[in-house]
Amino acid sequence: MLQIQNLNYSVGDRPILKDIRWVVNPGDRIGFIGPNGTGKTTLLRIISGELEANEGSILKPSAYTIGYLPQEELPSVNKSVLSTVMEGNKEIVQLEEEIENIHTRLDNGINNSALLDKLGSLESRFTALGGYRMEATAKQILSGLGFAADTFHKPMPTLSGGWRMRVHLARLLLQEPDLLLLDEPTNHLDLESLEWVEQYLKRFRGSMILVSHDRFFLDRLSTKIAELINGRLTLYNGNYRYYEKEKTAREERLSKQWEEQKAERERIQRFVDRFRYKATKAAQVQSRIKKLEKMEIVDLPEAQTSSIRFILKPDVVSYKDVLSSDRLYFRYENDWVLENISFKLYRGQKIALVGKNGVGKTTLTKLIFGQLQPQQGQIEIGQRVSMGYYAQHQIEALNLDNTVLAEVSPAAAHSHQPRLRDILGVFGFSGDDISKKIGILSGGEKARVSLAKMLLSPANFLIMDEPTNHLDLFSKEALERALAEYEGTLLLISHDRYFLDKIIDRVIELKNGKIHEYLGNYSTYLTNRDANDEPILARKKKPTEKTTGRLKKTREQKQKEAQIRQAVSKERNRLQKEIELTERLLEEKILIKTELEQSLAKPQTYQDSNKSVMLQKEYDQLLKDINELETRWESAQISLDDIQNKIVNKSW
Structure with a gap:
């Protein structure tokens, strides 16, 4: 358990953290949220020991370990990817060195019982800590984070900043500290790696504090939410939707x-x-x-920034056919990125473009916008279509001598001019911020200026490449509403699944240079993809005589399958009831746990030693009960997932 008591932190006369009191219990998975610049990273740095508070204390057991993944890029070491990850578990590395040293001494003829006893003790400890499995585990984690086997031995300096951050995340996951502090861990992950990290962290036995603007991620992982606003911390029991x-x-x-x-x-x-x-x-x-x-x-x-509403109003309505791609091919040098890509976009559609990092999503948007030209095929833009394009690299086009207001104002549609200051507030520029020169802004602030500039234009076809990367939750919600109400056409690349779910009605997946299309929002796409169904929009082949013959079933086969389906359905209903009951019991236990934590956090509780001992025993038993219920829930959920897959795939 880690306890933060009456913690305060200021920069000059400006208070950042005010009287923070917080108890982090074993197994807590806490989503840490709040507007940009409120002090979330500052608090994580204080907990990790990087920064010292002005007042207050942090209490934790002497052997308590903390692993911290900061948001900013970490320095690169001149070692291989795999070595960097494995060195994260310092105790195992140290034990391995000691074991090798003893083996060297034994090989050199130094042989005595004390040395052999020490070797036995070291090897027992090494085995207990999983030393012999460490390399395999490290490789498994790296694979889950998107590293191919041939990159394991690449030198760290050859990797981009985003891939280096993945290495440091892998290093932390291998360490398995008592408390994980993760500051925007999803920023550099593609959707596939993100899903893997979610599953891995669900199995993590320690505690976690997660700073993330990815609400889907928070919703799936968090058991509690901590919100920091104006230096004050408010705690909520439950996931993001509950919050x-x-x-x-x-x-x-x-x-x-x-x-x-x-x-x-x-x-x-x-x-x-x-x-x-x-x-x-x-x-x-x-x-x-x-x-x-x-x-x-x-x-x-x-009142939060998200209460400000703004409407994206196209200048003119485009014709029905917005874009047509016909047998498109594109390569960089000898590597084909896109092959035989054909699709159409229609007025009013809101499309997510998804796929692994490096599969060609950004390349395709650049081809559509005309920044790149295909080697073969063509892209035809419809009549009366006006395009707006946002991507990270566009910050280079900003005038560094302009103020924020002066940069955005000329691009804004006439209807936005009266409320321009309010709308800039949505993107984190309020008060004197709008008078700052572009040249002194951070990279994230410049990206928000570029985004605001594009959105305020009167385009009827918006192409957006990771628009939410530098937005806090409140700004995202305002942008969500604006895009959901937008009457033009939208092509969107984003790793924010919650954001996609709220907006899109069609998914185009890029995979192995080809496209697959799905109707519906992101959750529908996941369901269809995970069930290995043929994409909804894929052309269906007519069954041949041979396949038709195979489809015919005897009455006995149909009866047998019906009986199996009934048994499977009965088991599914049983599991669903068990899960519902377990969730209710968990809610009750967690409520009692919260009340006990509040009592244990009060100094007056310890004035009566008998009462404090009794409360601690009750709390320890409660943790065991919750752990048992969570294990029971997880087991039932896994069984239910297996049954659902059987039903979807008809694999009786």
Whole structure:
């Protein structure tokens, strides 16, 4: 367990963290959220020991280990990928060196019982820690993160920043510390690697604090949400969807309390003003003045950036046919990236372009926008189509001498001009920020300027390559609403699955130089892909006589299959009930656990030693119960998934 008590941190006169109190329990998976610049990274650095707080303390056991993956790029070491990962487990590496040293001494004729005893002890410890499996585990983790086997022995300096971050993530996963601090771990992962990391972290036995703007990731992994706003930390039990509901309900409660308190204060103040100078009412007046002074003011929830709405209004309506790609081929030198690509886009469609990193998604968008030319085939843009294009590299086109406002204003449609300052606030530029010169902005801030500039233009066909990379959750929500209401055509590349789910109605998957098309949102695409179904839009072949013959079944076969289906369906219903019951029990236990944690975090609890011991025993037993329930839930869920796959694939 790690406890943070009354922690404060300031930069000059500006407070960043205010009276932070937080208990991180074994097995907690905490999604850590809040607007950009509120101090999330600062708090992670303090927990990791990189930074020292001005006030407060962090309590943890002496043997407690913490692994930290920062957001910024880490320095590159001149070692191979595999060596860098394996060196993360320092104890195993040290044991291996000691074992090799003893073997060398034995080979040189130094032979005594003490040395042999030490070798036996070291090898037992090495085995217990998984030393003999470490290389295989490291390779498994690297493969899951997208590394091909032939890159394991590549020198680290030859990798790009994004791939180096993956290596450091692999190193941390191999360490298996008591607490993992992950600051935007999904930024450099493609969708396939992201799904693998999710599954791996679900099996992780330690605690985690995850800073991420990927709500799908937070929703699947988090058991708690910690929100940092204006230096204050608010904790919610449950995943991201639960947090959204609970926060809305909490804000409604606070707003109601604020209104009631405001009315009560005004009523008391009217009494004081009316009878202040009447001697007969002096006692009542003084009583009410004291009541006003003692009244604890309810803080009204601050309006978030996401409450600002803006509408993306195309200048003209395009014709129905927006784009046609006919037998498109493209290669870089001798490597074909795209082969025989044909597809059409129609007015009003919102399409996600998905596939592994390096498969050619960005190349295809550049071909559509005209920044690249194909070796074969053609792309035809429809009539009255006006394109807007956003990609990371476009920040190079910004005028470094302009202010933020001056850079964006000329590109904005006339309808946006009156609310330009509010809309810039959605992208993190408020107050004096809009007067900053582009040249002094960070890379992420420049990317947001470039994005705002493109979105404020009146284009009717938007092409967007990773638009959410530098947006906080509140900005993402505002952008989501705008794109969902957008009446033009949208082609979107994004690793943010939650974002995609809210917006798109069609998926184009690039795989091995070919395309596969699916109707529906991202979740529908996942279902169809994972079930190994033929893509919805794929052309279906007519069955031949030979295949038709194979499809004919006897009555006995059909009866047998029906019986199996009934048995499978019955088992599925049983498992679903077991999962529902287990989830209810878990919710009850977690609620009790939260109450106990609050009691254990109070100093007065320890004034009564018998009570504190009793509470700790109750808490320890509760952790065991929760662990057993989680194991039971996971087992039932795995069984249910297997049955669902059997039903989908008809593999009775």
